[in-house]
Amino acid sequence: MKAMWALLAALCLIPAVARADEASPKVISLDDGDQLGRVSDEATEIDDGPYKRQVVFYRTNYAPGTIVISTQERFLYLVLGNNRALRYGIGVGRQGFQWSGMVTITRKTAWPDWTPPPEMIARQPYLPRFMAGGPGNPLGARALYLGATVYRIHGTNAPETIGTAVSSGCFRLVNGDVVDLFDRTPIGTKVVIRQAPEL
């Protein structure tokens, strides 16, 4: 019954341009793999390795300012033009919770509030049912809302989940990166979500 509810809700909320992968993504207000285990401020960065924020060679026909998310690679690219992009490491939806499509940024929020999904409350009954935004909040320092979906590009209080597939369809960056992206990205920005690797 819970799966059916999620399916129906997903069908109502995902815009036609977005295509769900496998089973429809669970529609919740947050990734239920998250926990209240960490406090992470706006300065949290990845210092080294492939998930460190960096300018990379990136050949694309998309206009500068476009965001391209590669689920397979665990990278988010902000197209800069001249075959360059600013690349951020991300965490993506786990198996069955990945999707692809083309949407726009419809809303931006600093320190977004968090509402744990009911199944998370069932596992962790001591959680508040609503948490106002702040450093212990699993949604992190910023949120960029993707079209009319329930999905967001957001921060995290668990930086070690960057590069992994743990979410319920949202895309997470460390707080330092999501603040950087937030400041560079106006409402109306085109976001392309790719699931399969490019040939």
Place this chain on the structure above:
Amino acid sequence: MKLSVWGLPLLIAVSLGGCQSLGLGGSPPAAPAPQVSAAPYPVDRFVGAWGVASYRLDKDRARTEAAARAQCKLPYVIKRGPTDGIIMHVADDATPHELGLKKGDDGKVYLGFAGPPGDAQDRVIDFVSDREFIARYVDPDTNSRYGTMVYVRCGRA
């Protein structure tokens, strides 16, 4: 006779005191036990169904209270325990426990396991009324993760 968990520490303290008075031990006098006074209100004040939300900044309190009220569709239920406490969770532990109220020397009221008031696992009660109470964890790390918890009684306007 039903012995409350909240009376047990007192009984132990009396027993230990009795041994010392008989001169059975050569150790120096024990430090005075922490002062535990009765809370200014009964635990029944906390029994019931509650909408729960949390905040960190005072500016968010009013909207957090409203959010807590809206969470009565998924209430947190507090029941009376078998030994005069209340059944609640502590941080990061999915198993409910029987907790009680403790008034500390500092005048604050704590909610937690039997023992000295102000223990790291305790919550300090910041505000209580018939329809709401506000509590936060004593441990700074836990408090920073959970924030200040607002409980609004469900089923009352």
